[in-house]
Amino acid sequence: MARETGQIRVDREGRHIYVVGVLVRQLGARRAWVLEIAVPGDPVLEEGDPVEIEGLVATPWMLEGRSGVSWRADRxxxxxxxxGPAPAGGDPTGPGRKGATSG
Structure with a gap:
């Protein structure tokens, strides 16, 4: 929502702008970051879904002594x-994968 008016933001085509929090972690790193990404249209997602992001753009900003990066994506x-790789210590074929057997 636009803070000034309380109205839902829209893009040039009139689509609602949603903000999606995406947890990002570099492989092997302990830290994770949440990027709040503005995206047009209703992204049908559930918490924890792995996602694909198209057209990601980072825009640095500075305002009244504060600074940051705003994120937007096309989709x-x-x-x-x-x-993906099997969990550590697990069966590399995993349940439901080719070569898996039930015991």
């Missing part, structure tokens, strides 16, 4: 299912 959507 945020659920990531397509991918076969």
């Amino acid at each position: 945020i959507a659920r990531a397509k299912a991918k076969t």
